[in-house]
Amino acid sequence: xxxxxxxxxxxxxxxxxxxxVAKVAIAKKxxxxxxxxxxxxxxxxxxxxxxxxxxxxxxxxxxxNNVPEGVSRLKIERSAPMGEYPDVDYTFTRVSCQHCDNxxxxxxxxxxxxxxxxxxxxxDVHGDKCVGCGYCLAACPYQxxxxxxxxxxxxxxxxxxxxxxxxxxxxxxxxxxxxxxLTFGDLNDPTSEINKVIASxxxxxxxxxxxxxxxxxxxxxxxxxxxx
Amino acid sequence: xxTFISAFTFDSLVWDWIIAVxxxxxxxxxxxxxxxxxxxxxxxxxxxxxxxxxxxxxxLAPLGIMSGLTILIFHLTKPLAFWKILxxxxxxxxxxxxxxxxxxxxxxxxxxxxxxxxxxxxxLLQKLFKDRLAFVNxxxxxxxxxxxxxxxxxxxxxxxxxxYTGFLLSALKSYPxxxxxxxxxxxxxxxxxxxxxxxxxxxxxxxxxxFHSKSVKWIHSIERPVVVFELFVxxxxxxxxxxGGGQKEAAAMAAIGGGFWASWFWYGVVGAGMLVPLxxxxxxxxxxxxxxxxxLLVTSLSLVGVLMLRTFILYAGQMTVV
Amino acid sequence: MxxxxxxxxxxxxxxxxxxxxxxxxxxxxEPSDSQNLGANTDGRHxxxxxxxxxxxxxxxxxxxxxTRQGTHGEKVVAEIGRDLKCVECHNSIGPDHRENPTQVxxxxxxxxxxxxxxxxxxxxxxxxxxxxxxECHTSERLQEKTWVHDVHAKKATCSSCHMIHAxxxxxxxQALERKAQIAQCVDCHKDFNLKKEDKGE
Numbered sequence: 001x002x003x004x005x006x007x008x009x010x011x012x013x014x015x016x017x018x019x020x021v022a023k024v025a026i027a028k029k030x031x032x033x034x035x036x037x038x039x040x041x042x043x044x045x046x047x048x049x050x051x052x053x054x055x056x057x058x059x060x061x062x063x064x065n066n067v068p069e070g071v072s073r074l075k076i077e078r079s080a081p082m083g084e085y086p087d088v089d090y091t092f093t094r095v096s097c098q099h100c101d102n103x104x105x106x107x108x109x110x111x112x113x114x115x116x117x118x119x120x121x122x123x124d125v126h127g128d129k130c131v132g133c134g135y136c137l138a139a140c141p142y143q144x145x146x147x148x149x150x151x152x153x154x155x156x157x158x159x160x161x162x163x164x165x166x167x168x169x170x171x172x173x174x175x176x177x178x179x180x181x182l183t184f185g186d187l188n189d190p191t192s193e194i195n196k197v198i199a200s201x202x203x204x205x206x207x208x209x210x211x212x213x214x215x216x217x218x219x220x221x222x223x224x225x226x227x228x
Numbered sequence: 229x230x231t232f233i234s235a236f237t238f239d240s241l242v243w244d245w246i247i248a249v250x251x252x253x254x255x256x257x258x259x260x261x262x263x264x265x266x267x268x269x270x271x272x273x274x275x276x277x278x279x280x281x282x283x284x285x286x287x288l289a290p291l292g293i294m295s296g297l298t299i300l301i302f303h304l305t306k307p308l309a310f311w312k313i314l315x316x317x318x319x320x321x322x323x324x325x326x327x328x329x330x331x332x333x334x335x336x337x338x339x340x341x342x343x344x345x346x347x348x349x350x351x352l353l354q355k356l357f358k359d360r361l362a363f364v365n366x367x368x369x370x371x372x373x374x375x376x377x378x379x380x381x382x383x384x385x386x387x388x389x390x391x392y393t394g395f396l397l398s399a400l401k402s403y404p405x406x407x408x409x410x411x412x413x414x415x416x417x418x419x420x421x422x423x424x425x426x427x428x429x430x431x432x433x434x435x436x437x438x439f440h441s442k443s444v445k446w447i448h449s450i451e452r453p454v455v456v457f458e459l460f461v462x463x464x465x466x467x468x469x470x471x472g473g474g475q476k477e478a479a480a481m482a483a484i485g486g487g488f489w490a491s492w493f494w495y496g497v498v499g500a501g502m503l504v505p506l507x508x509x510x511x512x513x514x515x516x517x518x519x520x521x522x523x524l525l526v527t528s529l530s531l532v533g534v535l536m537l538r539t540f541i542l543y544a545g546q547m548t549v550v
Numbered sequence: 551m552x553x554x555x556x557x558x559x560x561x562x563x564x565x566x567x568x569x570x571x572x573x574x575x576x577x578x579x580e581p582s583d584s585q586n587l588g589a590n591t592d593g594r595h596x597x598x599x600x601x602x603x604x605x606x607x608x609x610x611x612x613x614x615x616x617t618r619q620g621t622h623g624e625k626v627v628a629e630i631g632r633d634l635k636c637v638e639c640h641n642s643i644g645p646d647h648r649e650n651p652t653q654v655x656x657x658x659x660x661x662x663x664x665x666x667x668x669x670x671x672x673x674x675x676x677x678x679x680x681x682x683x684x685e686c687h688t689s690e691r692l693q694e695k696t697w698v699h700d701v702h703a704k705k706a707t708c709s710s711c712h713m714i715h716a717x718x719x720x721x722x723x724q725a726l727e728r729k730a731q732i733a734q735c736v737d738c739h740k741d742f743n744l745k746k747e748d749k750g751e
Contacts, residue, residue: 052701052735054739056735059732078697085689085693085703086677086689087703087704088693088701089700089701090700090701104400107320107321108320108322108323108400109321110313110316110317110318110321110323110327111312111318111324112317112318113316130309131305131310132304132305132306132309133313134242134305135321135323138243138402138403138546139399139402141401141402141549141550143239143240143549147305152306176736178735178736178739178740178743179739179740179743180743207550210401210550
C-alpha cells in the first residue's frame with residue numbers, strides 16, 4: 001500500500017469532518033423540530049364529556065374538504081354500552097391526525113412530501129411529491145393516514161389548512177360541533193382559549209410514550225377507564 | 229377460506245405480499261453477492277468467471293434486485309411518479325437512504341461483474357456491435373486495477389443492503405413486533421441463507437458446478453452454522469418480544485401463539501424452511517447428497533422458507549398496533 | 551269353503567276398521583271457522599264485537615286513524631294479530647274530555663321542542679309516557695336498531711324524534727337521510743348549549 005500512516009490519518013479525519021458537517025447542515029433543514037420558539041403551534045382539545053357522538057364533525061369535514069366516501073379524515077368511535085336500561089351510556093373518542101411535533105410520518109417520508117408547516121405546526125402533505133409508497137401510513141402509530149382514492153396521495157386531517165383556515169374560519173369540525181366539544185387554537189399563545197381549556201381540565205394525549213409530541217388533547221370522560 | 233382471507237386482509241395492514249417478495253429478492257441478491265465475493269477472494273483458484281457459482285451470482289444478483297425494484301415501482305399508488313423517490317431525499321428516512329444505497333450498489337455490482345467477466349464481455353461486444361463499443365474495454369481494464377477496493381466496497385454495500393430491509397421495518401413505531409432491534413440481524417442471516425441456497429441452486433443445477441468443487445464445499449460448510457444462527461436469532465427475537473410485555477408480548481403471542489400465521493411460521497418457516505434442510509443435510513449420506521435432485525430439493529425448501537419468513541414477519545408484524 | 555268365509559269376514563272387518571278410522575279423522579280435521587278472537591270449537595255461541603271503540607274518537611279526530619296507520623298499520627297486524635285501538639295509547643279518556651282534555655294521555659307534553667325554552671320533564675314522567683311504546687318496542691330491540699335510543703331512554707319521549715301519526719315512509723326519523731338525521735341531533739343539542747351559555751355556565 002502506497003499510503004503512509006500520516007496520509008491515512010489526515011484522510012480519515014477529513015472524511016469524518018465532512019460527513020459530520022454535512023449531516024448537521026442537512027439535518028437542520030429536514031429534521032422535525034419542536035417549534036416552541038416563535039411561530040404558531042395549532043392544536044385541538046376534544047372534550048369527551050361534551051361529545052354526544054352525533055358525527056356532525058365527520059360530515060362537515062367530508063363536505064368541506066371533499067373527502068370521498070369510503071375513507072375518512074376523522075372518525076368518532078363509540079365505546080361499548082355501559083350500564084343497564086334505562087341508564088345506558090357511551091363514551092366517544094375522536095380518531096384523527098394528532099399533528100405531532102415529532103411526527104413519525106414526516107421522519108419516514110422518502111421524498112419529504114410529508115412535512116410540518118413551520119408557520120403553523122400543522123403536519124401536511126405535498127401531494128405533488130408523494131409517490132404513494134405507504135411508508136407514512138405504516139409509520140403513523142395512530143393509524144390515521146390513508147390513500148386518497150382520487151389523488152392517490154397520502155391524505156389525512158390537516159386542520160382545514162387549505163380550506164377553512166385559509167378563509168380565516170375555524171376548522172369545519174370545530175364549527176359544526178353542536179356541543180362545543182372541540183376547541184382549536186395556538187398552543188404557543190398563552191392567552192388563547194385552548195390553553196385556558198387545557199389549564200382548567202384534566203387533559204391527556206394518546207401514546208405520548210412514543211415521543212411523538214401530539215397536539216390533540218382530550219378532556220377525559222368521567223365514566224370508565226381512560227384508554228390512551 | 230375465511231381464515232385465509234382474514235389472515236391476508238386486516239385493518240392495520242399497509243404493506244402486502246408484494247413488499248414481502250421484494251424483501252426476499254433484495255436479501256437473496258445481497259446474500260449471493262457476499263458469498264461470491266468471499267469465494268472469489270479466498271476460495272476459487274483460477275479464473276473467477278469460469279466458476280458456476282460466480283456465474284449464478286452474476287445473473288441472479290442483478291436480476292433479483294432489478295425485478296424487486298420493478299415490482300416495488302408498480303406497487304406505488306402513483307407508479308409513474310417513481311422518479312421522484314430517486315430525486316428527492318430525506319436523510320431521516322430509512323427508505324430514502326436505502327434508495328441511495330440501491331443506486332450505488334447497482335452501479336458497483338454491475339461494475340464488478342463487468343470486471344470479472346471482462347474477457348467474455350469483450351467477446352460479446354465484438355460479436356454484437358463489432359468495433360463500435362470497443363471503447364468500453366479499456367475503461368473496464370482501468371477499473372480492473374481497483375478490483376480489490378471495488379470488492380471490499382461491494383461487500384460492505386451488500387451487508388448494508390441485507391440489513392437495510394430490516395432497518396426499514398424496524399423504523400415503524402406503530403408495530404411493536406417490527407419495531408425491534410433484532411430484526412436487521414435476523415434479516416442479515418436470512419439473506420445469507422437465501423443467498424447460499426440460490427447460489428447452489430443455480431450454480432450446481434444450472435451451471436453444472438461440480439459437487440466436489442471447493443466453492444460448493446465452502447457453501448455447504450456455512451449452510452449449517454447460518455441456519456443454526458438464524459434459529460437462535462429467531463429465538464432471541466420472540467423471547468425479547470415476550471419479555472417486553474404489553475403490546476410487544478401481545479404481538480408475539482398473536483403471531484406465533486396460534487392461528488394461521490402461527491401454523492405458517494412453525495410448519496413453513498421453521499419446519500420446512502430450516503429444520504428439514506438441516507436434517508436432510510445431516511442425515512442423508514454424502515453419496516446421496518451429490519445428486520442434482522437432492523440439491524434442488526434442499527435449496528428450494530430453503531428459498532421458500534426464507535420467502536415465507538419475510539411474508540410472516542411482514543403480515544404478522546402488522547397485525548398488532550402499538 | 552272355510553277359507554272363503556274367513557276371507558270375507560276379514561275383508562268386512564278390515565273395511566269397517568278403515569271406515570271408523572277415517573271417520574274419526576274427518577271429524578277432527580273439520581276446519582274451525584272461528585275468528586282470531588274468542589275462537590271456540592266446542593260449539594258455544596261466539597261473542598263478537600258490536601261496538602267500534604275507535605268510532606267515537608274518529609268522529610272528531612277525523613284522519614287520526616289513517617295517519618296512525620302510516621306507522622302502526624299492516625306490520626302491527628302481522629305482528630300481534632290485530633289492529634291497534636286509539637285508547638291503547640291515549641288511555642284514561644274520562645267522560646269530560648271534550649271540555650276538559652287534561653285527563654287524556656297526550657304525548658306532546660313530554661316532547662322536546664327545538665328552542666332554548668325546552669320543557670324538560672323529569673325522568674320518571676318520561677318513562678311513564680314511553681311505557682306504552684316500550685311494551686312492544688322493547689329496549690333490546692331499540693338498542694339493536696340504534697344506540698341513540700339508549701341514551702335518550704329517560705331523557706326524551708319517543709315522540710320527540712319520531713312522528714307517530716304520520717306516513718312513516720315519508721315523514722319522521724326513519725324517512726330522513728343520515729345527514730338530515732344528524733341535523734336533528736345538532737339542532738336539539740345546540741340549543742342545550744345555548745341554554746347553558748344563557749345560564750352563564
